[in-house]
Amino acid sequence: LFIFVLGGIYGGIFTVQEAAGVGAIGTLLIGMVRRRLRWPQIRAALIGALRVSSAIMMIVVGAYLFGYFLTITQFTQNAVDFLVHLPVGPYGVLALIMVGYLVLGAVMDELAMILLTVPIVFPAMMQLGFDPVWFGVIVVMAVTFGMICPPVGMNVFVINSIARDVPLGSIYKGTMPFIAVDVVRLLILCAFPAISLWLPGFIE
Template identity: 55%
Template sequence: MSESDLVAIVGFVALFGLMAIRVPVGIAMGIVGIAGFAMITGWGPALNQLAISPLRTITDYNTSLIPMFILMGVFATRSGISSELFGAGRAWLGHLRGGLALATIAACSGFAAISGSSVATAATMSKVALPEMRKAGYPDTLATGVIAGGGTLGILIPPSVVLAIYAYITEQDVGQLFIAGVIPGLIAVFMYMAVVMIMARNAAPGAKIGIAERLRALRGIWAVILLFIAIIGGIYMGVVTPTEAAAAGAFLTWVIGALRGRLGWRETRASLVEALRTAVAIYTILIGAMLFSYFLAVTQTPQKITAWLTGLDLGAYPTLALILVFFLAMGCILDAMAMIILLVPIVFPVVTQLGFDPIWFGIIVVMTVELGLITPPIGMNVFVINAVIRDAKLTTIFKGVMPFVAADIVRLIVLVALPALTLWLPRTMG
């Protein structure tokens, strides 16, 4: 075993040890990255990287869209759009068996399209949809499971902050990644709705609503629809860059909230502060990831893992399956952001060596991360719902979300087997 191999092993043990004692992942990666880099190259080069990496990360044009999409999501949350999305879904789907749960899935997909955050989607819809489903007599297993599952759409349906971070780490086109998430996102919505209809097959149908009232319910969400079309359509046709779309989306979301009287000066200031805090947390992780990447580079860890995996001669798809199983296992102990930033730089060279499309792999990785958001023991979305609705038991939520986990696994298998479903739209971009 070479010195660099020993340093790499010690580094990873130290990293997981720091995270185990609740050191924030960005700081843990930064500490291990600098210390490990110094052990190989000396403290002079290590401190030089520490001096230039934060500024390089913060001023990188490719990361500038992240705070804009975060701000857009915060404005959307504070402007009450979620209630109108749920109301529209209820008007059109409420008469079906499990109609309120179907409306929740529809509202989650709509909110995901303007928030880009799974946690925000789950937290917001917990406040909006869960009381209504309880009032209608829905069991907590179904009501909380729907919200936890639907919340995962926040990191897949574009614009997604997680996809933007994947693009930055792997140096891929973020616009293509956003467009690639559209069809898998729609498939997820329809599969979740199918799960709801199966779970609620014995439930009584809701009352029917006339067409006039249904059309009135759409008035509250026209702005959301136009906003999504403007952002994703603009990126798809090449009219705007993703960064320009992010800035325009944040501004237009604020305009929508202000015109509805929900984003006055006090709310706007609070939104800016909240977005700033979130952005600082994400940039801290990105800076730590950059420092850790230097450590990986000098120890040649990705290259050695690539050589080892390809040397097993398992074939492309069995190796991919091994990587995804590893991601699923790590999802039980790491949150979504940590999985993307820590694991993708290690396995990405393997994936490209095997000939897989990096855009397609990005979607597959995000769907795998989605599973981590709703599977024990971490299950971030489950804990978010439990924190918002205190009397919703963790065991009840995990039980309710299991059918959605099964649907996610089926969807993952389908999209791995049929890459064209993911890549068709990006290949037609203007």
């Protein structure tokens, strides 16, 4: 199944999103053939997927409404003008935005944070002369930082649900070295944009 899904992506048979559906259907069929899945398990999985999908769609709907609000109130343009004219220089503005992402990443869902903040900060970064691909890379990295950062840390709760005998506090302590490495990695990419641009450069 793993080879089939990756082969389909790299072979151009289906997109990444379609590959997710193919993988889910393949897993379901394998489980049914091997008689490892019963209807109660399938029903519980479908209900769980429906709840997660509904929550994501509510976030997307809220983000679209928020974007419409920003458009009619011209808040985005005012925010861009404010950021561009801050007396700290382009990299000072970048540092403030990255700190904001690191703080928000600890308390917000990643998808919601991207949908709500990128329409505001992206135009400002473009006016300051930053590369859009590079900025997208560091934003994604800053956002995913929140997946292991307390107090939310989605991945931390996933680990806690698997290793129930390990206290949540111990898991958070174990993430501290990774948090430090993520911060250093983010600083390196901010200081040397070419690191994140050399591979996309081959596509051009």
